[in-house]
Every structure is written in structure tokens, then in C-alpha cells.
Amino acid sequence: MTVWLRIFEVWLTAKLLGSPSFRRGVSHIHQRIHYMRTGERPYPPPHERGGTYMEGEESESLTQNLKKFGQFFMEEFRNSTSGKKQ
Numbered sequence: 024m025t026v027w028l029r030i031f032e033v034w035l036t037a038k039l040l041g042s043p044s045f046r047r048g049v050s051h052i053h054q055r056i057h058y059m060r061t062g063e064r065p066y067p068p069p070h071e072r073g074g075t076y077m078e079g080e081e082s083e084s085l086t087q088n089l090k091k092f093g094q095f096f097m098e099e100f101r102n103s104t105s106g107k108k109q
Contacts, residue, residue, distance in 0.1 A: 053065070
């Protein structure tokens with residue numbers, strides 16, 4: 024009986040730790056505690072970090088977004104192959 028209970032506990036723990044909502048919740052708690060202790064944000068919000076955020080209207084069509092993505096991709100590819108640094 025104890026072996027099955029241990030197997031169930033391990034499975035349940037793995038499911039919980041692999042859950043995106045659990046990770047998001049832990050991240051929010053960590054941010055709040057860090058902010059309360061130091062008074063500063065641990066890292067900037069996603070829209071300030073860059074990444075896949077594309078400026079412009081949210082209601083642009085899919086073809087316009089794909090065109091912009093292609094332009095950004097080619098620009099980055101050219102910069103990486105030519106050795107330019109920004």
C-alpha cells in the first residue's frame with residue numbers, strides 16, 4: 024500500500040511542477056516578495072524586454088504581420104552574417 028501511495032505522490036508532484044499555471048503563480052509570488060524586500064522589480068515586464076513584441080496596431084492582418092516578421096528576420100540574418108553589432 025505504501026509503495027502505491029509513494030508512486031501516486033511522485034506522479035502528482037511531477038504534474039504540479041510541470042503545470043504552467045503553477046509556475047506562473049510561483050513567479051508572481053516571487054516577484055511580489057522581491058519587490059517588497061528591495062523595492063525594485065526583478066525584471067522588466069515582457070513588453071519592455073523586447074523579444075517577439077512587435078510595435079504597431081493589434082488589429083493588423085496576418086499577412087502584414089508575416090511581412091513584418093520576414094523583414095525583421097532578414098534584417099537580423101544580414102546583421103549576424105555581416106558581423107555588425109548594434
